[in-house]
Amino acid sequence: MAAISVSARRKTEPPAQENPSQGRAALRQRLRRHLTGHGFLLGALLCFACFSWWPMVREVIMSFQKTKRGKTTWVGMDNLDRIFQDPDFWHAWRNTLLFTVLALVLGFAVPFAVAVLLNELRHAKSYLRVLVYLPVMMPPVASVLLFKYFYNPSYGLFNNVLHALHLPTSAWLNSPDMAMLSVVIAATWMNMGGATLIYLAALQGIPGELYEAAELDGASLLRRIWHVTIPQTRLILSLLLLLQVVATMQVFVEPYLLTGGNGPQNSTLTVVNLIYQYAFSFNNYGSASALGLVMLLVLAGFSALYVRLSRTTD
Amino acid sequence: MADTSTRTLISETQLSRPLGKAVYWTVLTLVVLGFTLVFLGPLYWLVTGGLKSTQEVIQNPPTFFPSHIHTDTYSEAWSKLNMGRLLFNTLYYAFGALAFQLVFDVAAAYSLSKLRPVLGNAILGMMLATLMIPSTVLIVPQYLTVLDLPLLHVNLINTPWAIWLPTVANAFNIFLLKRFFDSVPEELMAAAAIDGASPTRALWSIVLPMSRPILGVVSIFAVVNVWKDFLWPMLVQPDPRNQPLNIGINSLSIGVPQNVVIAALAIASLPTIVFFLIFQRNIMAGLTSGGLKG
Numbered sequence: 113m114a115a116i117s118v119s120a121r122r123k124t125e126p127p128a129q130e131n132p133s134q135g136r137a138a139l140r141q142r143l144r145r146h147l148t149g150h151g152f153l154l155g156a157l158l159c160f161a162c163f164s165w166w167p168m169v170r171e172v173i174m175s176f177q178k179t180k181r182g183k184t185t186w187v188g189m190d191n192l193d194r195i196f197q198d199p200d201f202w203h204a205w206r207n208t209l210l211f212t213v214l215a216l217v218l219g220f221a222v223p224f225a226v227a228v229l230l231n232e233l234r235h236a237k238s239y240l241r242v243l244v245y246l247p248v249m250m251p252p253v254a255s256v257l258l259f260k261y262f263y264n265p266s267y268g269l270f271n272n273v274l275h276a277l278h279l280p281t282s283a284w285l286n287s288p289d290m291a292m293l294s295v296v297i298a299a300t301w302m303n304m305g306g307a308t309l310i311y312l313a314a315l316q317g318i319p320g321e322l323y324e325a326a327e328l329d330g331a332s333l334l335r336r337i338w339h340v341t342i343p344q345t346r347l348i349l350s351l352l353l354l355l356q357v358v359a360t361m362q363v364f365v366e367p368y369l370l371t372g373g374n375g376p377q378n379s380t381l382t383v384v385n386l387i388y389q390y391a392f393s394f395n396n397y398g399s400a401s402a403l404g405l406v407m408l409l410v411l412a413g414f415s416a417l418y419v420r421l422s423r424t425t426d
Numbered sequence: 427m428a429d430t431s432t433r434t435l436i437s438e439t440q441l442s443r444p445l446g447k448a449v450y451w452t453v454l455t456l457v458v459l460g461f462t463l464v465f466l467g468p469l470y471w472l473v474t475g476g477l478k479s480t481q482e483v484i485q486n487p488p489t490f491f492p493s494h495i496h497t498d499t500y501s502e503a504w505s506k507l508n509m510g511r512l513l514f515n516t517l518y519y520a521f522g523a524l525a526f527q528l529v530f531d532v533a534a535a536y537s538l539s540k541l542r543p544v545l546g547n548a549i550l551g552m553m554l555a556t557l558m559i560p561s562t563v564l565i566v567p568q569y570l571t572v573l574d575l576p577l578l579h580v581n582l583i584n585t586p587w588a589i590w591l592p593t594v595a596n597a598f599n600i601f602l603l604k605r606f607f608d609s610v611p612e613e614l615m616a617a618a619a620i621d622g623a624s625p626t627r628a629l630w631s632i633v634l635p636m637s638r639p640i641l642g643v644v645s646i647f648a649v650v651n652v653w654k655d656f657l658w659p660m661l662v663q664p665d666p667r668n669q670p671l672n673i674g675i676n677s678l679s680i681g682v683p684q685n686v687v688i689a690a691l692a693i694a695s696l697p698t699i700v701f702f703l704i705f706q707r708n709i710m711a712g713l714t715s716g717g718l719k720g
Contacts, residue, residue, distance in 0.1 A: 148625050149543025156534035157549065159594035162576060164556045167567035174567060229457060231434050234441075234450075236458050242706055243465040249702040249709075252656055253672040254691040257679070258472055261688065267486045269471065276487075301464075309713055320433035327437060336435055362562040365656045369676060384562045391566045392661070404563040415558045 171408070174401035191402035195390075201403070203378045204386040207292060208361055211382060214296040215360040220353060223304045227311035228341060241312070245305035252302065256369040259298040260285070263370075285371050288379040295380055299366045307352060314348040315341065347421065354418045358411050364388065383407055469695070476500055476689030483685040496685070503689035506682060511667065512674040513697070519659070519670055520652040522586055523593040527648045528641070530594045535603035536629050540615055550604070553597040562657065568592065569661050588662035593652065599644050606640040607633055643712035646705055653698060 178187045195201050230240055247255055262269045263284035271281040284294045322340045331339060342349070367373060367380040373389065374381045383403065391400035440446045475483055476499050477492040503509060538546050572582045572592075582588040610633050618628040634641070652670075660673045669677065671694045679687045702709065 145541060145625075146543040149537045149541035149546065152533040152537035152541060152625070153543065153546075153549065155530035156553075156594055156600065159530065159591050160553060160556070160597075162571055163568055163592040163595045164559075164564070165552065166576060167564045167571055168556070168559060170567035170570070171564055228435070229453075232436055233454055233457065235454055240457065240461055241710065242703070243461045245706075245710065245713075246465055246469075246699065246702065249650065249698045250695050251672050251698060252654055253675050254472070254695045255468075257676070257687065257691055258468055261475070261684065262468070262471075264484075267484045267488065269488060272487050301468075306713065309710060315434075318434075323433055323435055323437070333435065341435065358560060362560050364562060368656075384565075387562070387566065388657070391569070397566055397570070400566045404566060408560065408563045411560045411563070412558070415560075419558070 171401050171404055174397055175405045176398075177401075178398045187398065191398040192406075195399050195403050195406070198399075200378065200381060200386055204381050204383045207378075207380060208363070208382045210292055211296060211363055211367075212357060212360045214293060215299060215363075216353070216356060218296055218300040219304060219307065219360065220356060222300065223307035224311050224349070226304070227308050227315055228337065230308070230312055231315040241309065244308045247302050248305040250302070252365050253369065255302045256298060256366060259294075259301070260370055263294055286376055288375070288377040291371055291375040291379045295363075295366050295370055295375075298370060299360075299363065302366070307356070310348065310352060311345065314345045318344045351418065351421055354414055354421065358414050358418070361407075361411060469699075472688060472692045472695065476503070476685060476692045478685050480683040480685050483683075483688065499685050499689045500693065503686045503693060506686060507675060507678045507690045508666075509690060509693050512669065512671045512694075515663075515668060515674070516653060516670040516672075519586060519589045520649045522590045523652045524645055524648040526590045526594050527596060527599060528645065531596060531599045531644070532603055532629075532634070532641075535600045535607055536625075536633060538600070539604045539607035540610075540628075540633070541625055550600075553600055555597075556595070557597050565657065565661070568658075572662055583662055584665050584668055586668075589652065589655075589659060592658070593648065599648075602644060603637070603640060606637055610636055642708050646709055646712060649701075650698075650709075 175191055176186055176188055177184050178190065179185075226244065230237070230244075233240070265271060265281070265283045265286055268284070270284065274281045282290050285291050318341065322344065323336055326336045326340050362384050363382050364384040367375060367382055367385060368388075371380045373385045384407075387400045387403050387407070390396045390403060436446075441450050474492055477495050477497065478489070478499075479492075479494065479496050482489060482493060537543060538550050572588045574580075575582060582591075614632050615628060618632055623631065654672070655670075656672050659670050663669045663673065666674060666677060675687070675690050675694060679690065
């Protein structure tokens, strides 16, 4: 009952201004409410201004500037020209795309398969869930350096297992062909828990009658997955796919820690690694920003798609 | 989630047949063993690796059990890699960031949800817009901002502020909190106002006590994010004495024997594993409820 009167008052704020002093008091009260409101916002606003909004503007400005010995000059498209001519630019994009594709094949398909499997199990559910999510919680340095130890070509665990199974061993991180795949395997182990649990939640929302009906129609296990499970989780699958594309294209820590960033013959140099090197190894903020802007435009395409998709889910 | 009655891909009748039972138990055993091997195995190797001697840890083929237990490797790691300091720094950054996020993001979300000042919606829109910008792309201008904070012209490098303040600019937190605050009934707010409670008082006595679950989710993710962050602390904490675990172990591990590094990694992982086992229910609930529909 009170709610109605309150919300009504909010919409048609000054009810009736019979006498001016009352009106002024109401105005003052309203002003005070707005001021308190902005007072509460102030801390977050300042942080957003300093660490989000201003850097966004500055990123664009810096892409067209060059700073040399403290002097900043406008150079127009020079930075962009420069990075396009850098052979590393193409290396970095090729490697990043390779990482994204490999990471999706592993990091998208594996968690889905695992989630479907876990959803069928009636026992040890929470144990398995905790296990899958455990690496996500570990400090990345621990997981990455542990994998670096496993990858060691002479005494690492992986080559020892392969050797014991009479399979060909690999130079892993030291081989230009295997380095990126090695990075992807480590990254998948570290990150798959999050996706798995989200899929699992989505799978639990599928009404059982659909499976029932499909089974009565004589659908085999694989056809039930294809015609019920996948269509029913399609939206979450596509949203997560896009989020993963955006996230994996920004990969930095894994190649940086596993191969020092570049890897054998630049095989693990990714775009963010290149941004990092431009900015913090060569102090070339202009090129770093220009490359960041290119990255931003590429990812903006994916983000726009994400927004469209998430609208349709609501 | 305890809906054991609803059927999944495979029906109960199928499972209760002898063949179904046999297949189910085989698959279950394989999955449990496989998962333990894949996800717990590396941790076993981490903990036991720290107990091996320098020769044994790089011995070929490796040993499954340490032949002699060297607990002193752990104490060596603790002192050589300055683990106490690194752990303290990590906790200091994580809980500082948590405090800042709780104070500023809760205040902002409360204001946007209940006080609704002029331009509130525009501000919320601008905050949410930042979610569309991939964070690593802004690393260079953010770094320059920390180097010379606008208007105040202070350098935050090597201070904890460089880690604490940027975490406040978290649109996702504000959005989650605002959505939760929106569900607090207006009647309660109006009643509090009639009783003469100030907005701060209403936040403290009505909204916050009702929002415990969401505050828990936000807090856990605030701590975990700082604990896991790498690139940003590496840039803004160049002084080894101020570095958190992730950066410190990596930079201090050069020239240190492999078994000592492994022991250090085990020490670094332990707090997160304990934290996870304590809060796993909340973490997983937060992940599946708030995690997706952002």
